[in-house]
Amino acid sequence: MEHYTMNLNLKVWKQKNAASKGKFETFEVKDISSEMSFLEMFDVLNERLINEGKEPVAFDHDCREGICGMCSMYINGRPHGPWHGTTTCQLHMRAFKDGDTIVVEPWRANAFPVIKDLMVDRTAFDRIIQAGGYISVNTGNAVDGNAIPIEKEHADKSFAAAACIGCGACVAACKNSSAMLFVSAKVSHLALLPQGDPERKTRVLNMVTQMDKEGFGACTNTGACEAVCPKEISIANIARLNGEYTMAALSADNSHD
């Protein structure tokens, strides 16, 4: 792999805090190696800004290996940038060339208010999980792990849905700011396993109710969420959620005795 260096023009969203109004600021960065990760390019920028006595750009990041779900940059109009199935922290600078202008914004959604610059508040996702994204089993209650065989196909599909990292790219990409891909991934993960069966109906109803309460929009099946998901969570999960929801709603006991 040939390496090269580049000079870039960055247009970055700066916003002091949730209450203040933000705006784009332009920065030039020089001698960026194609071997750097996108966040390492930001490290270079921030080091320079601090040395110049300026405020660095605040952004969320932690594991830098694409699994914690903390990084969240909207790069050139696309959550996590141009590479398919990749988080911001795994995006490398060889995706860009010398002289490029790169526009970087935070996730944009009412349910994800900006905290500072590129950092947003995603606690709405935690509250959706609190509404039912679990199996109610206390520690110590479990039977032997092999007591209930699970069809490999179901286990694999459940795993594929459970691979969601909760980053919120799906919401950021959606024109309606819908959280359906996130919610459906959790509903699918648990609905596909026999252990998740007892709470199957209440789970989907309660999680969807909470999703609406948090201010996420409706799903219109555009598919932008799937296209940008760094873990390539399938939109088929949304279809499964809709099926689960319909079945649960139809069979819900509405008598108030």
Place this chain on the structure above:
Amino acid sequence: MNGINGKEDDCNNDGDIKIFFSIQLIMPLESKNPSGPLDQKWTNYKGHCKLVNPANKRKLEIIVVGTGLAGASAAASLGELGYKVKSFCFQDSPRRAHSIAAQGGINAAKNYQNDGDSVYRLFYDTIKGGDYRSRESNVYRLAEVSANIIDQCVAQGVPFAREYGGLLSNRSFGGVQVQRTFYAAGQTGQQLLIGAYQALERQIALGTVEMFSRHEMLDVVVIDGKARGIITRNLITGELERHFGHAVLLCSGGYGNVFYLSTNAMGSNVTAAWKAHKRGALFGNPCYTQIHPTCIPVTGDHQSKLTLMSESLRNDGRIWVPKKQNDTRKGNEIPEDERDYYLERRYPAFGNLVPRDVASRAAKERCDAGYGVGTSKQAVFLDFSDAINRYGKIECSKLGNHNPTAEEIRHHGTEVIKEKYGNLFDMYEKITGENPYNVPMRIYPAVHYTMGGLWVDYELMTNVPGLYALGECNFSDHGANRLGASALMQGLADGYFVIPYTLGNYLADEIRTKEIPTTHPAFEGAEKGVAERISKLMNIKGNETVESFHKRLGKIMWDKCGMARNANGLKEAIAEIQKLRAEFWKNVRIPGDIKEMNPELDKANRVADFLELGELICMDALQREESCGGHFREEYQTPEGEAMRNDDRFMYVSAWEYQNGSGWELHKEELKYEEVKPVQRSYK
């Protein structure tokens, strides 16, 4: 007298030494190892420990710092029991904790494979893997509860890999001759953490746990000798907060980031553990750091972290270097007979699956001798071509193709490898731009895990009553070297199955303790100390960034206290770190304000603590005049270059006591082996 908390806590970290009065710990180092036969200890303990009735549990408050596998599982389990729990993490959500990044798997003595596994074997492998520097009773308990962990996780909906018959699948890991590792592709940590996170969120919904995300713990409050609370900083507003608890559990992970470059997350830090240490908790075996053999090599000065390639890859990958020094040919252009599969050559019994410390040192040895590959020459090959060929032939045979072409074999073999390790191969390609299906991976050892940590007894309590340490944060189970797939096991063992019992044994005597108001002078004093330190940091207004100081510290640590250490280097390192620390407190530059979201200030708080810890690690490494596990002293090796222990002099846990402003005092916990007979570890 308010015990330890009576002192004005500050340190020599600014070179401006302020000692108000130093208090010696009067507590002896008591491991509380239960009596009786090894396999009965935990059963007997559980049968006789004190209990707290449900009505009293509702009145007892517990603080849990950290939400990784240990913290999330502890907070959830204690919430289920009815305690009032407060849970803290510095990330935006408890689901981000760095346990999430664990790849390969979790061990458990299930013997589902019928290959001779048992609780005893898991215990024995762990003791031996740790180079006979861990406590038998703790390790046995770990092996005992390992099977319950798998059951619990399955019940929570953790989607482990399964066979076609619907049963759980296993794979091999290093240092072991049975298949006992459970996994979920290369994302086992993620799936286990999401399981614990969901259990935690359920308790939050039920109101038994109150969650504080984006909060960092900056001090422990000790009243009358007992841990009674913490001081935290709300990272969004910058406000300091006081929290009371009848007990405080630290589950804040390891300190690998003292080396700057490591496989840890950017935010992983020692701060919570270090504050506890400065309040009197002993720090155990700080020099035992694990260098993981298979990581993607460093590419340049811009590097901010290193990425692990799971140990599970050594199931199918073969490690080699060219037989010729300074060979610049590409990996796949070097013919078979010009390759040195040095692990298979040196360790025929375990081959590529030797433990991590052994594999790392062997890679360093080859690179130092001039056989390294890649532009930096600091890398070895991890090659899957044999595995692709082997699996390809099996697949073709399954399809009835008994005369397959090389291309057909390659195609089918690649598919098998893809299913097993696809996500890791993708990750490698994203970072390096090379396709590891076609060319061998280049790998090199990197700092990964720290076996050392806060000293704890059998009940996971530090020497400060009411202050506990769980998971990687404590020193307890892995001795001088941790075996692969055992960190997840320990984190969950501590949180799900140990602390719910041992904590009750302490809290049973605390039911008469009323909630202490946070207006108590100890809370006030602790908060004042934190505020003063923060304002001191902000007012230095120097010329060098926090990142730059961190990098310089990391370089000292890696060069002089990394994979190989010697007395001279360690002495130099100690002097250099002291100098660097003084410089930090005179010349660090932190932008922004205190009362706002300020990531540079957060980082400065952490790096200031690393600058103290680094010195202690080097001191510990200097006093331990032997080689064991991850601690390799060049002066103490066998003629074949293997680690040479000195059981006569060093069969103990080093537990360091912080002396306010004047270094550390060493306490020793002697290790008594009743069951296992320590021998020189051999994987040949």
